[in-house]
Each structure stands twice: as structure tokens, then as C-alpha cells.
Amino acid sequence: MLEHLKDQPADKILSLAAAYKADPREQKIDLGVGVYKNAKGVTPVMRAVKEAEARILAEQQTKAYTGLAGDPAFADAMVDLVLGGTVERDRIAALATPGGTGACRQGFELARLAKPDVRVWHSAPTWPNHLSILKFMGVEAKPYRYFDEETALVDFEGMMEYLQGVAQGDVVLLHGCCHNPTGANLTSEQIDRVTALLTEKGAMPMIDIAYQGFGDGLEADAAATRAIASRVPECLIAASCSKNFGIYRERTGLLMAISAEAGQTKTTQDNMNFLNRQTYSFPPDHGARVVATILNDPELRADWEAELEEVRTGMLALREQLAAELARLTNTDRYAFIARHRGMFSRLGVSPEMVERLREDHAIYMVGDSRMNIAGLNAETVPVLARAIVEAEKAG
Known part of the structure; x- marks a missing residue:
């Protein structure tokens, strides 16, 4: 019976992640998979989560x-x-x-x-x-x-x-x-x-x-x-x-x-x-x-909210930095929307061909519709991305 199964289309985002991992270039940037990462490229375990897990481990009496x-x-x-x-x-x-x-x-x-x-x-x-x-x-x-x-x-x-x-x-x-x-x-x-x-x-x-x-x-x-x-x-x-x-x-x-x-x-x-x-x-x-x-728990909740606020404001700072850098390089405000958008994602609004140029020429990975994960950036890689966007525009 199983021989009647058909191959399923590959998940585009997971395929993109695999391509990024296989890319041997050292200066590569992953803006594809929608997972939060800190400036070191790590998805950290939050402090309150660690403490809550420790309490559960110590107090839990059943796994029913x-x-x-x-x-x-x-x-x-x-x-x-x-x-x-x-x-x-x-x-x-x-x-x-x-x-x-x-x-x-x-x-x-x-x-x-x-x-x-x-x-x-x-x-x-x-x-x-x-x-x-x-x-x-x-x-x-x-x-x-x-x-x-x-x-x-x-x-x-x-x-x-x-x-x-x-x-x-x-x-x-x-x-x-x-x-x-x-x-x-x-x-x-x-x-x-x-x-x-x-x-x-x-x-x-x-x-x-x-x-x-x-x-x-x-x-x-x-x-x-x-x-x-x-x-x-x-x-x-x-x-x-x-x-x-x-x-x-x-x-x-x-x-x-x-x-x-x-x-x-x-x-x-x-x-x-x-x-x-x-x-x-x-x-x-x-x-x-x-x-x-x-x-x-009031104490754990306060710590969680504080760390979550650090995450939020960190992403907003990256948005503002990228919008400002693109404004400086292009001398226009056409990328100002990046600072107005909220959350992990923005769509650049560029063509799939330009997305491909960013990947091939600059080792920058984003989804084909130009969705990028802001949390994949840090203060050092924002200027790299901005320059790459401008160069890819000129090449197109």
C-alpha cells in the first residue's frame, strides 16, 4: 500500500535553513526561519523558564x-x-x-x-x-x-x-x-x-x-x-x-x-x-x-516580563538601525517602513530575483517573497545587510 504514496513538496523555509547550513561561507546571515535569536545567534532559555522548570522538577509528584x-x-x-x-x-x-x-x-x-x-x-x-x-x-x-x-x-x-x-x-x-x-x-x-x-x-x-x-x-x-x-x-x-x-x-x-x-x-x-x-x-x-x-508567581512573572521587554526593544533597535542605514545609503525613505513594522518579520517588497542575488552574491538568506526575520540580525550585521540590499538593487 505504501508504494502508492507520493512525494510531498519540500517546505520552503526548512529547505532554506538546510541551504544556509550547507553554505561554507563564514560571513553568512540567516533571516529565514522564524525563530527568535539573540545577538549571538542563540535562542536562549529565559531566566524565568529555567527557574519554573527547577521548581517543577523539585515539586512535581506525578506524570499522570x-x-x-x-x-x-x-x-x-x-x-x-x-x-x-x-x-x-x-x-x-x-x-x-x-x-x-x-x-x-x-x-x-x-x-x-x-x-x-x-x-x-x-x-x-x-x-x-x-x-x-x-x-x-x-x-x-x-x-x-x-x-x-x-x-x-x-x-x-x-x-x-x-x-x-x-x-x-x-x-x-x-x-x-x-x-x-x-x-x-x-x-x-x-x-x-x-x-x-x-x-x-x-x-x-x-x-x-x-x-x-x-x-x-x-x-x-x-x-x-x-x-x-x-x-x-x-x-x-x-x-x-x-x-x-x-x-x-x-x-x-x-x-x-x-x-x-x-x-x-x-x-x-x-x-x-x-x-x-x-x-x-x-x-x-x-x-x-x-x-x-x-x-x-509575581516574582517570576516580573522577571519574565523584564526579559521579554529586552527582547522586544532589541528588535525595535535593529529595525530602526536598518531603516536608518538604508536611508543613508539610498538617500531615500523608501525603507522607512521597516522601523514602523512590528514583530520578528518584515517584507522588503523586492523581487524573488533580488532575493536570489542576495543569497548567491552575499550569503544572505531570506524567504523568496522577501520576508526577513529581524531577529536574525545584530548590530554588526545590519550594515552588511544594508550594503548588500543596495548592491543587489544596482545589479538588478
């Missing part, structure tokens, strides 16, 4: 299963972190998942369980795994205009025009902050208009918030999610702990489903538990327990 929905302390802590009390807790069902990817998958599954012919609208572009999962599930995916390649900012009027086609019962996928792959975010006024439109259309927003704390701070990064979730009758939220807690390999995420009325929450929760049971039974617990330990 958690419930199907995971540890309630983790769910409560994450609901508070993301929503901050803006939605009544008795309207929120929550499900621990293997990472934010698992939360997205279970969110799509829940929507399909509720409406087998559900359509999911997504920004163009969006995180490639969104589209890959929807395609594999056989769920219809509808793009809406989002990014203006000329200005490298949100094409909001184009977005609103596309969303006029949304129908009742559709799901509209939004990024909570630090849009991946563009780094371009909606303003609070634009969020208000999108929320009003979705409410009018009877569509349900699904928010993927994977980078809370990486943009403008924990509270500011949650503002869009809170504004939407508090104003619509129903909402799905997929939250990831991989980035802001630095626990990528622990696969820690949470799916939240907000029902219109508290009386619906139990049925929603039962269906979410059912999905976990059918997929992998009980969710992983270690990362979730680490997160709950940190968020429920």
Missing part, C-alpha cells in the same frame, strides 16, 4: 495525564494574559494544544464541526501553515487583500472591499499583532471598522496571536484581540507560547472559543475536548505548567 483540555491553571493564566478580563470567563471554553499550530488546527476543526461547509477568509499574504492546514483539511480558503507591495503597509480600503464578500457563518482569520509575514498591523481605528463589518455580516473572527509582547508590549499587543473579542458574539483565538516564553520545542498553545452566551460554553468545551481526544488525546503538559508557574 492531565484532563483532555489540559491544566485549568494554564488555561486561566493564558485567558487572562490574552484577554485581560475583557470577556466574561464563563463564555470562554479553552483547550491546551501542541503549540500555536495545534491551536490553529483545532480552531479550524471546531469551525468545521459546527459548520461542515465553513469558509475561512485569510489575509494575502498570511503564515503559510494557515493555508497548508486548510488545504489538507479540504476547507475552502478565501483570500482578502491586506498588504500593499508598493507602500509596504496595510491596504486597508482594499481589505474592506474584499471583506464585503464575507457571508454569514464564514470565519475571518486575523493576526492579533506582529503580522506574519509582513510586520504590518492594523490600527485601532481599522480594527473597529473590521469588527463592525464582521458583526454586520454575521461572520466569526478567528485571531491567531503568536507574538504577544514582541511588538509594542504585552498589553498593547493584546489590544486588537481584546477589542474584537469583547464586541462580537462569537470568536476563536489561537495563542502561542513558543515565542514570548521561548519554549518552541515544548509545543505550548491554547485555543479559546468565545460563545455568545454562557449557557453554550459547556457544549463548546465538550466539542473541543472531543477534538483533542480524536487527534492526540491529552495535550502536552510540561510547557503549559512552566507558563502557568510563571504567570501565577
Whole structure:
């Protein structure tokens, strides 16, 4: 039977990482894989994570299963972190998942369980795994205009025009902050208009918030999610702990489903538990327990927030440095958007051919659509990248 299997297309980002690793050039820069790295090129274990793990190791008495929905302390802590009390807790069902990817998958599954012919609208572009999962599930995916390649900012009027086609019962996928792959975010006024439109259309927003704390701070990064979730009758939220807690390999995420009325929450929760049971039974617990330990301990939480702020401001400094260096070299402000974008990613808005020249001539690796991971830079490599961009432009 297995001989009937077909080769699957290679993952472009993972293939890029393999090519970078095989490149023998010493002065090479990896801006491809979306993982945070410090100035030394290391993804560090955060101080609060180390301390929480030490406490868990010393105190934990069992490795028995958690419930199907995971540890309630983790769910409560994450609901508070993301929503901050803006939605009544008795309207929120929550499900621990293997990472934010698992939360997205279970969110799509829940929507399909509720409406087998559900359509999911997504920004163009969006995180490639969104589209890959929807395609594999056989769920219809509808793009809406989002990014203006000329200005490298949100094409909001184009977005609103596309969303006029949304129908009742559709799901509209939004990024909570630090849009991946563009780094371009909606303003609070634009969020208000999108929320009003979705409410009018009877569509349900699904928010993927994977980078809370990486943009403008924990509270500011949650503002869009809170504004939407508090104003619509129903909402799905997929939250990831991989980035802001630095626990990528622990696969820690949470799916939240907000029902219109508290009386619906139990049925929603039962269906979410059912999905976990059918997929992998009980969710992983270690990362979730680490997160709950940190968020429920004032001292650990304060240290985590301080280190996360260092990460955030460090990336902002790199953005400002790169924008300033490109302005100096080009004598224009056409790359000023880099400083305005937020999170780990920005799209340069250059051609795939120029991306290839950067790789071949300068050993600079970024995704073919010109998405670059700002966290792959440091103060020494920013001028190198800026010069390479200018030289590649001239060569083109």
C-alpha cells in the first residue's frame, strides 16, 4: 500500500535553513526561519523558564495525564494574559494544544464541526501553515487583500472591499499583532471598522496571536484581540507560547472559543475536548505548567516580563538601525517602513530575483517573497545587510 504514496513538496523555509547550513561561507546571515535569536545567534532559555522548570522538577509528584483540555491553571493564566478580563470567563471554553499550530488546527476543526461547509477568509499574504492546514483539511480558503507591495503597509480600503464578500457563518482569520509575514498591523481605528463589518455580516473572527509582547508590549499587543473579542458574539483565538516564553520545542498553545452566551460554553468545551481526544488525546503538559508557574508567581512573572521587554526593544533597535542605514545609503525613505513594522518579520517588497542575488552574491538568506526575520540580525550585521540590499538593487 505504501508504494502508492507520493512525494510531498519540500517546505520552503526548512529547505532554506538546510541551504544556509550547507553554505561554507563564514560571513553568512540567516533571516529565514522564524525563530527568535539573540545577538549571538542563540535562542536562549529565559531566566524565568529555567527557574519554573527547577521548581517543577523539585515539586512535581506525578506524570499522570492531565484532563483532555489540559491544566485549568494554564488555561486561566493564558485567558487572562490574552484577554485581560475583557470577556466574561464563563463564555470562554479553552483547550491546551501542541503549540500555536495545534491551536490553529483545532480552531479550524471546531469551525468545521459546527459548520461542515465553513469558509475561512485569510489575509494575502498570511503564515503559510494557515493555508497548508486548510488545504489538507479540504476547507475552502478565501483570500482578502491586506498588504500593499508598493507602500509596504496595510491596504486597508482594499481589505474592506474584499471583506464585503464575507457571508454569514464564514470565519475571518486575523493576526492579533506582529503580522506574519509582513510586520504590518492594523490600527485601532481599522480594527473597529473590521469588527463592525464582521458583526454586520454575521461572520466569526478567528485571531491567531503568536507574538504577544514582541511588538509594542504585552498589553498593547493584546489590544486588537481584546477589542474584537469583547464586541462580537462569537470568536476563536489561537495563542502561542513558543515565542514570548521561548519554549518552541515544548509545543505550548491554547485555543479559546468565545460563545455568545454562557449557557453554550459547556457544549463548546465538550466539542473541543472531543477534538483533542480524536487527534492526540491529552495535550502536552510540561510547557503549559512552566507558563502557568510563571504567570501565577509575581516574582517570576516580573522577571519574565523584564526579559521579554529586552527582547522586544532589541528588535525595535535593529529595525530602526536598518531603516536608518538604508536611508543613508539610498538617500531615500523608501525603507522607512521597516522601523514602523512590528514583530520578528518584515517584507522588503523586492523581487524573488533580488532575493536570489542576495543569497548567491552575499550569503544572505531570506524567504523568496522577501520576508526577513529581524531577529536574525545584530548590530554588526545590519550594515552588511544594508550594503548588500543596495548592491543587489544596482545589479538588478
